[in-house]
Amino acid sequence: MITSTPDICSEIYLGLMSGTSLDGIDVVAVDFADAKPVLLGSHHDPFPAPLRDKLYAIALDQPLPISAIGQATTWLSECYSQSVNTLCQKLALQPQYIQALGCHGQTVHHHPIAPYPFSLQLNNPSLIAAKTGITTVADFRSKDMAYGGQGAPLVPAFHQALFVDPKQTVIVLNIGGIANISILDPHQPLIGYDTGPGNMLMDAWIKQCCNQPFDQDGQWAEKGRVIPELLERLCQEPFFAHPHPKSTGRELFHLQWLAQFLLGNERAEDIQATLLALTVLSITQEVQRYSPGRLLVCGGGAHNRALMQSLQSTLPLWQVLPTDALGVSGDAMEAMAFAWLARQCLHQQAGNAASVTGASQQAILGGIFRADTHLSNSHFTRQS
Numbered sequence: 330m331i332t333s334t335p336d337i338c339s340e341i342y343l344g345l346m347s348g349t350s351l352d353g354i355d356v357v358a359v360d361f362a363d364a365k366p367v368l369l370g371s372h373h374d375p376f377p378a379p380l381r382d383k384l385y386a387i388a389l390d391q392p393l394p395i396s397a398i399g400q401a402t403t404w405l406s407e408c409y410s411q412s413v414n415t416l417c418q419k420l421a422l423q424p425q426y427i428q429a430l431g432c433h434g435q436t437v438h439h440h441p442i443a444p445y446p447f448s449l450q451l452n453n454p455s456l457i458a459a460k461t462g463i464t465t466v467a468d469f470r471s472k473d474m475a476y477g478g479q480g481a482p483l484v485p486a487f488h489q490a491l492f493v494d495p496k497q498t499v500i501v502l503n504i505g506g507i508a509n510i511s512i513l514d515p516h517q518p519l520i521g522y523d524t525g526p527g528n529m530l531m532d533a534w535i536k537q538c539c540n541q542p543f544d545q546d547g548q549w550a551e552k553g554r555v556i557p558e559l560l561e562r563l564c565q566e567p568f569f570a571h572p573h574p575k576s577t578g579r580e581l582f583h584l585q586w587l588a589q590f591l592l593g594n595e596r597a598e599d600i601q602a603t604l605l606a607l608t609v610l611s612i613t614q615e616v617q618r619y620s621p622g623r624l625l626v627c628g629g630g631a632h633n634r635a636l637m638q639s640l641q642s643t644l645p646l647w648q649v650l651p652t653d654a655l656g657v658s659g660d661a662m663e664a665m666a667f668a669w670l671a672r673q674c675l676h677q678q679a680g681n682a683a684s685v686t687g688a689s690q691q692a693i694l695g696g697i698f699r700a701d702t703h704l705s706n707s708h709f710t711r712q713s
């Protein structure tokens with residue numbers, strides 16, 4: 330809870346992220362008045378199951394009428410607005426005290442290397458501005474791609490602002506649906522890239538085999554044994570050997586991708602153990618390229634005990650810690666980054682790190698969709 334009412338010149342921004350895991354909506358309120366951003370509060374809403382199914386179908390290219398995509402976008406944006414309004418009510422925060430909301434949208438397709446590259450996030454920021462009364466910043470990836478960048482990952486610059494340490498290498502590892510790393514070497518330009526699957530394949534496999542949304546603490550994976558030949562086949566995927574800058578998504582790492590490597594006689598829990606090993610190996614082979622220091626883990630995968638133990642035992646020279654140990658919530662990290670990116674946009678500062686995405690230059694990211702609360706006759710009341 331906020332203990333005092335902020336003044337109208339506040340530095341309070343909201344950030345909203347719904348990531349590639351498709352588990353739901355994270356919204357945060359952040360105060361940037363001091364050198365270190367302060368998380369004022371957060372809220373999570375799972376997606377309604379039928380919306381989640383629609384978003385999956387769109388992301389997996391299942392045949393759907395275009396109207397279904399339009400409707401899903403409106404539905405999703407109504408859910409986003411509801412989550413924002415719930416957080417504001419929880420914190421007793423009025424829209425006029427909030428500078429802006431940074432709303433990432435829902436990635437359904439990401440094709441940074443293509444004849445006409447694009448990264449598609451479903452989002453209706455005009456609707457969100459209308460329903461929340463908060464100026465909404467959206468479409469963060471397109472400008473970076475217009476300059477030839479990958480459009481992802483965008484969080485490394487925020488990781489750098491939070492965690493750079495003049496005395497040692499710090500790598501920030503986000504384990505969401507996809508895993509990505511930010512390499513914070515005090516003597517080198519910022520680097521960051523996606524390493525491959527985070528939880529995405531493990532989630533999909535346990536959903537198919539056990540109808541569970543995810544493998545709690547990696548317990549099911551721990552019941553299985555890694556199949557070395559399968560792991561080796563999975564590691565042949567060219568994405569893993571590709572040099573950075575690079576980024577990926579559900580369009581590459583899905584169950585059909587996995588199916589092509591299966592012989593059909595494997596035990597289901599052994600496959601899960603092998604998928605966990607793939608996540609660990611694809612991360613650690615990248616981390617080991619850099620001089621040892623601290624590996625700070627955020628995203629939902631930081632809750633997976635088996636995954637965290639395997640990371641630490643594979644990287645004995647590294648200190649593996651959740652970012653929470655340094656006072657920054659790993660569950661709120663990505664949404665906080667989009668609050669920061671919204672602020673960068675309003676302050677006309679760069680949001681991308683060209684050394685990360687490969688863009689030809691830094692750029693102000695995002696489009697601004699203004700709230701209408703200052704217009705006459707708009708006694709703004711939030712709509713649900």
Ligand SMILES: Nc1ncnc2c1ncn2[C@@H]1O[C@H](COP(=O)(O)OP(=O)(O)OP(=O)(O)O)[C@@H](O)[C@H]1O
Pocket residue numbers: 346347348349350351352503504505506507508527528532542543544545546547627628629630632633634663
């Ligand atoms: N206790 C737990 N044990 C194992 N896995 C967990 C646990 N808690 C969360 N997870 C994993 O974290 C996932 C959600 O992570 P997160 O919210 O970081 O994803 P995201 O924001 O969608 O991803 P991305 O970073 O790709 O955008 C869940 O789908 C699940 O796989």
Ligand SMILES: CC(=O)N[C@H]1[C@@H]2OC[C@@H](O2)[C@@H](O)[C@@H]1O[C@H](C)C(=O)O
Pocket residue numbers: 348349436439448480481482483484485503505506507508509523576577578663
């Ligand atoms: C296209 C897209 O949505 N990519 C996500 C995804 O989820 C994790 C990883 O892949 C990262 O590259 C990115 O998200 C974070 C927020 C980023 O841009 O840094």
